[in-house]
Amino acid sequence: MKYFVVNRGDEVSQQLNERFHVLAKEYGMVLDEREPDTVLSIGGDGTMLQAFHRYKDQLDRLSFVGLHTGRLGFFADWFPEDLDYLAQVMGSETSPATIVEYPLVEIQIRTQEGTETHVALNEFTLKGVEETMVAQLNLNDETFEMFRGDGICISTPSGSTAYNKSLGGALVHPSIESIQIAEIASINNRVFRTLGSSMILPKHHHCDIFPQANKHLLLTLDHLNVQRNDVVSIRCSVATQKVRFARYRPYPFWNRVQKSFIGLDMK
Template identity: 60%
Template sequence: MKYAILNRGDELSLELTERFHYLAAEQQLIHHDESPDIVVSIGGDGTMLQAFHRYIDQLNSTAFVGIHTGHLGFYADWKADEIELLVQLMGNHNQAETLQPRIVKYPLIDLIVTTHHQETTRYTALNEFTLKGIDGTLVAQIDINDQLFEMFRGDGICVSTPSGSTAYNKSLGGAMVHPSIASIQLAEIASINNRVFRTLGSSLVLPKHHHFDIFSRKEQRLLLTIDHLNSTVDNLSSIRCQVSDQTVTFVRYRPFPFWNRVREAFLGYE
């Protein structure tokens, strides 16, 4: 089995990376950054997002597993003091057909960003994307399945995957959605409601076969954030949002149900 590692860069994560390489060599695992079977993220959820985007062109052949070195993350199954067990299980996976881990696949978001010059750029997000005004409020029209739904004015819009629904989306009052449900969620960021701009005021969850479009309705500088990546857009025409045909694969060497993660992260119960 080939593996690659991305770490957060702090002292503990660097130490764990060196330890992992040493233990992996004993298990005859092969360090291969270019085309790994498994990518190991050592750090937090931000480190996993970096790993995802680094290997975004290899999602069909690469799986991910996380070791957290801080607070419990939603994408990390393993604690720092469990690294020996993880490597041992990966070695067993490498050597014995009867010890196969569970494979889980999470939905992603596909975006098609179109400018006034008809230039299009495609993006894929694991957690969420947000669109915000830089110099003032965001003014946008939102269509669902090619029909006008609402006119928005406010600080911005957040669109999340089910796994990302526990992040920024939750702080905006959005629902937490189980990752087995292929869907996307749109949440408003400080919307303004009056006679001209009227919005629903609650988050929307759309299934896989639906899409929505965000149309810029004035000249405005906008900040587009895809997971941890930021870009400025000066001439946005529209953004089409839908559930991606691709998924991200996580390898589970032991059970760690999604609602257990939610309970531990937000309620403090182990």
């Protein structure tokens, strides 16, 4: 099997990275940065996001594995003390991984120059920079509301546990192919009115955001961000692509949620 490792860069992650290379060689794995079969992320969720965007053009052929050395590690199945066993099962021909697929959000940004398409693992956000953001929100080509506030967050099911959760959005199981729209500090009074609640759209629906022309906006795709003032509209929908994770042992989604956010021994 061909593999590559993306690590967080701290001392612990670097040491684990070096140790894994030694073990991988023992178990017959081949280091391949260009076209790996499996990408191991050693660090936190931010490290997994970096790995995802580094290989986003190869999602149909590779899978990801996460080893947690960060603070939360929602994408990680493994911990530092598991490293030797992880290398063993990854290199084993008799213990194949179970591949699970998670939905992504597709973002089509239209400008006067054309349309560019991106995907995000966790979320896409659109925020005003110098003033309140004003944008028309359409659902399935029908006008839904005129938004005024700090911004809008569009999350995937896996991203529903991230920024979306802090905005009061729902947690969505990744088996449900959907995207979620959550408002960021919307203005609601007797003059201006938005829904004031997050919305979950199925994979055959889409939303379009039409911001005021020539306004400076901050666009983020997961951990990446850029300021733009040329956006005409943004279409958000469930991507046709999916991200693949290699599971060598069961770790159900709701167990991850319980451990990450509750963390209590209920026995």
